[in-house]
């Protein structure tokens with residue numbers, strides 16, 4: 226797949242506050258290499274995880290509108306915080322007004338669907354940003370889909386900065402990962418499934434696996450989201466037929482493109498080029 230291309234006609238949009246969504250994009254590209262993609266990281270305003278509901282909604286809506294202007298007819302919020310705090314309002318209030326034929330999807334529902342198939346004890350752990358945990362979005366999805374499951378949530382405010390500052394391999398990362406997982410497992414010892422409810426966390430995967438008890442399934446969202454997107458495109462030919470298929474990906478960031486490309490290559494395990502996105506100075510839809 227070529228990278229750093231100029232924007233394609235109708236790419237599938239993948240959005241995150243920063244780098245985390247790249248862990249989802251990577252799996253989507255693997256499973257569905259034929260489509261064009263536009264990745265947008267709002268690095269200039271990340272992290273979102275500690276921001277208020279209204280601000281996350283405002284930033285996410287700006288990003289979605291920007292991606293629509295770039296030709297996306299379908300945008301995946303590859304960010305739990307944005308999915309938790311902005312997705313429903315955008316779907317219910319903004320899309321009908323902006324363009325009812327376009328779609329915005331999130332990562333929480335497909336993750337919960339999968340987790341219900343994995344757990345045997347019925348006790349599921351969630352690690353996420355303070356914003357995701359406080360929103361109770363996972364609790365609400367679980368109550369809807371699997372009312373018999375019990376969810377234990379742990380906010381991990383230090384984990385995203387550890388990734389954003391490339392400290393995910395450091396002894397400091399060991400300290401903070403162990404601390405939060407001990408807190409979580411201390412509340413219920415038969416948790417058998419752990420949701421990585423933040424798209425940054427796959428970079429901490431090795432440390433997370435090291436500190437959870439043996440036998441706990443650690444669920445990251447890349448593959449799950451990719452499979453869910455493939456299924457969605459199969460069920461919605463009216464959307465699928467409008468997605469351009471050139472196998473190109475454009476990477477955009479609201480911060481410095483050079484800085485973005487540097488850490489993005491760690492997430493993607495290959496070099497990329499990025500462009501700057503000025504998402505706040507666009508005409509409003």
Ligand code: DGL
Nearest residue numbers: 245272273274305306424
């Ligand atoms: N990657 C985002 C998520 O999945 C969180 C990063 C942030 O706090 O901005 O929630």
